[in-house]
Amino acid sequence: MVCGYSAKVRRGELLVILNAYVDDSGSDERDDLPSRHFVLAGYVLPIERWKPFSDKWAAELITEPSVECFKMSDAEYGDGYFQGMEEPFRKLKINELAQVISDFEPKPISCHLDWQDYKTIVQGRISEKIDSPYAILFFQIMKLSHDWQLSLNLSDPDIGFHRVDFVFDEHGKIGLRALQWYAGLRDVVPEPYKSMMGSTPSFRDDGEIVALQAADMIAWHIHRYLERPDEKRPVMDMIAKHHDGRVIGQEGMRDFVNRAKLIDPKQLAGGF
Numbered sequence: 001m002v003c004g005y006s007a008k009v010r011r012g013e014l015l016v017i018l019n020a021y022v023d024d025s026g027s028d029e030r031d032d033l034p035s036r037h038f039v040l041a042g043y044v045l046p047i048e049r050w051k052p053f054s055d056k057w058a059a060e061l062i063t064e065p066s067v068e069c070f071k072m073s074d075a076e077y078g079d080g081y082f083q084g085m086e087e088p089f090r091k092l093k094i095n096e097l098a099q100v101i102s103d104f105e106p107k108p109i110s111c112h113l114d115w116q117d118y119k120t121i122v123q124g125r126i127s128e129k130i131d132s133p134y135a136i137l138f139f140q141i142m143k144l145s146h147d148w149q150l151s152l153n154l155s156d157p158d159i160g161f162h163r164v165d166f167v168f169d170e171h172g173k174i175g176l177r178a179l180q181w182y183a184g185l186r187d188v189v190p191e192p193y194k195s196m197m198g199s200t201p202s203f204r205d206d207g208e209i210v211a212l213q214a215a216d217m218i219a220w221h222i223h224r225y226l227e228r229p230d231e232k233r234p235v236m237d238m239i240a241k242h243h244d245g246r247v248i249g250q251e252g253m254r255d256f257v258n259r260a261k262l263i264d265p266k267q268l269a270g271g272f
Helices: 047-062 072-077 087-104 115-121 133-155 172-188 210-227 235-239 250-260
Strands: 018-025 037-046 107-114 164-169 202-204 244-247
Touching (some): 018 133, 018 210, 037 115, 037 133, 072 087, 087 210, 107 133, 133 244
Parallel strands (some): 018 164, 164 202
Antiparallel strands (some): 037 107
């Protein structure tokens, strides 16, 4: 089974296009709001399954207690769209939306790194245009979706390899710069990775794309677990079934620095 797709998928019979929606958590590494980890996380489903998922999520948003848009940090602390809503009702909304995720069983994927390791190994040692943890995690989470398919094919080669189109929550200039490398990377990667690299990733507003709100939920929870591992969050059992996660450790960061030094500066000069 390919991530919620129950029919037997065989090479040459059916092209399954997978969509992945991804958000970040822990990007605010500031003295007044310290975070030890930077996380990218989200979900993968066949493209045709995202429409009913999004319809169900949108219907739950307007079910009392209704909210215009879901952001996990707002739900946790009673801010933003959850301003004035009492805690029991905020928890109810979290649980009901988590149930939507549980019902559709998208594939959860995540990758993360340690901020302190990044500062020690990477920061200041590469072009300032890509000097961000996001630049590392952006490509690693895409590779994770491909490696997951590789593992599925080890147990059932008839599954085949399927294109994954990524949609990320808007992330400013560093996200746009990452796109500059994508086409070139797709040209040089070997098979079967080439077959799994989809269209150029896009960046969208989670206020418009409800699938990104689901990505926000799991990114927040994974970050919370990393920061407070002793804290018990029952919702995790609902939203992180069969989760695949990857840690980008010190060796991976050194490899990123070495690769970044090989990038032609002209590739980073485009108007961002």
